[in-house]
Amino acid sequence: MTVLYKANMVRGAEWARFFAERAPDIPFRLWPDIGDPADIRYLVAWVPPDDIATRFPNLELVFSVGAGVDQFDATKVPANIPLVRMLEPGIAETMVEYVTMAVLGLHRDLLNFIDQQKQQVWREIRITPAKRRRVGVMGLGQLGQAVLERLKVFGFPLSGWNRSARGIEGVTCYAGADALPAFLSQADILVCLLPLTDETRGILNADLFARLPRGASLVNVGRGPHLVEADFLAALDSGALSGAVLDVTEPEPLPEGHPFWRHPRILLTPHNASMTTPDTAVDFVLDVIDRHRRGEELPGRVDRSRGY
Numbered sequence: 001m002t003v004l005y006k007a008n009m010v011r012g013a014e015w016a017r018f019f020a021e022r023a024p025d026i027p028f029r030l031w032p033d034i035g036d037p038a039d040i041r042y043l044v045a046w047v048p049p050d051d052i053a054t055r056f057p058n059l060e061l062v063f064s065v066g067a068g069v070d071q072f073d074a075t076k077v078p079a080n081i082p083l084v085r086m087l088e089p090g091i092a093e094t095m096v097e098y099v100t101m102a103v104l105g106l107h108r109d110l111l112n113f114i115d116q117q118k119q120q121v122w123r124e125i126r127i128t129p130a131k132r133r134r135v136g137v138m139g140l141g142q143l144g145q146a147v148l149e150r151l152k153v154f155g156f157p158l159s160g161w162n163r164s165a166r167g168i169e170g171v172t173c174y175a176g177a178d179a180l181p182a183f184l185s186q187a188d189i190l191v192c193l194l195p196l197t198d199e200t201r202g203i204l205n206a207d208l209f210a211r212l213p214r215g216a217s218l219v220n221v222g223r224g225p226h227l228v229e230a231d232f233l234a235a236l237d238s239g240a241l242s243g244a245v246l247d248v249t250e251p252e253p254l255p256e257g258h259p260f261w262r263h264p265r266i267l268l269t270p271h272n273a274s275m276t277t278p279d280t281a282v283d284f285v286l287d288v289i290d291r292h293r294r295g296e297e298l299p300g301r302v303d304r305s306r307g308y
Contacts, residue, residue: 003285004056006031006045007065014278015044023286042289047071053078061292063285065276067091067143069302070196070223082292085300085308088284090277092146095221098273099147099191102219102245104154105267106189107133111243115264130155134213136187138203139194139222140166140173143274147191159186163199184211189219195308196223206231215242221273224250236265247273 003019003026005012012030019028029035031045040056044063049055052062053076062077063084077083105111109125116123133156137144140162148158148171158171161183165175174183184190190212194200204220205228218241220227227250235241243265252271260266288298302308 001041002027002029002035002039003042003044003289004029004031004034004040006043006048008046011276011278015282018278018282022282026286026289042285044285048077050076052076061289061298063288065281067095067274068195068223069308074302074304074307079304082298083302083304084288084298085302086276086281086284087142087300088276088281090280091274092143094277095143095193095274096146096150098247098269099193099219099221100150102221102267103135103151103156103189103191106217106219106243106245107156111265111267114267131157133157134159134186134188135191136161136183136189137191137193138162138183139192140168141193141195144191144193147193157186159183180208181211184208185213187216188213189217191219192222192226194222194226196225197307201225202228204228204232206234209235209240212240214240216240217242218244218246220244221247224248224252233259233263236263241265243267245269247271 005015005028009030016028016030019026034040037056038058041058041060042063043056043059044065046065048062052059059081061082061084064072064086067086069083069085072083074083107130112125135151135156136159137148138161140160144160145168148160148168151158152170159174160166160168160171161174161180163176166173174180192204194203202225204226209231245267246260247269248271249260254260260268291298
């Protein structure tokens with residue numbers, strides 16, 4: 001009944017320590033030291049091995065170390081084996097910090113001040129009150145709801161859009177494709193926290209940008225393939241968008257010379273808006289394992305028909 005970890009090896013050593021402290025009865029191994037493949041019951045991975053179905057004949061659960069599973073080829077994970085997204089609180093906490101930073105930076109004209117500093121220009125920019133800056137969040141799962149809860153304290157008018165209906169106190173919620181234009185028209189700062197699926201790939205495109213208020217800004221902490229690069233750059237250059245904070249790109253890392261690197265209206269970070277915290281992640285995995293043993297519903301279980 002062994003747990004095998006296949007992801008960042010530095011953090012893997014922390015996972016091993018916490019497992020030894022909290023579940024000494026469960027053997028824990030770090031890839032590629034898998035031991036006897038027949039002993040592996042639980043796999044925790046960023047990207048699993050291609051031959052997962054044949055290599056681990058007694059596998060019972062597969063965990064993603066991240067909040068998403070788009071990096072998985074789900075066809076290589078047997079349908080009878082549950083695939084579980086990481087729902088540990090460290091991911092939400094760090095994502096909330098990042099999105100709050102990005103929204104406040106765009107709200108308070110940080111990109112303009114960075115540009116002015118480079119040019120040695122001292123010029124004030126009139127402050128827009130938070131009550132006049134509308135923030136919209138696409139994706140109302142665990143992360144989207146946590147972000148909106150934190151943003152409430154600043155007084156922004158808040159709205160959210162989701163594939164299925166949600167109700168969040170203090171947030172105007174929209175659901176489904178038909179409601180997307182109305183939602184976009186109310187977003188001066190748009191935050192993308194959508195999962196990457198066939199339906200959401202390329203959703204940040206020219207049509208979407210045209211439906212935002214002119215001069216709106218974008219925070220993309222979803223996935224790089226959500227964004228249509230040519231449409232995005234054209235929107236920035238035309239003034240349809242005034243700026244963006246991007247934590248995800250396609251590809252990752254960006255190649256040398258890519259236009260995102262030096263664009264004055266883009267703040268770029270290397271896909272570290274949120275990060276799994278080994279301490280609380282181990283607790284989540286152990287809880288799911290216990291639930292699985294008891295035959296209970298598994299938090300974070302992926303609905304393969306939806307892709308998340």
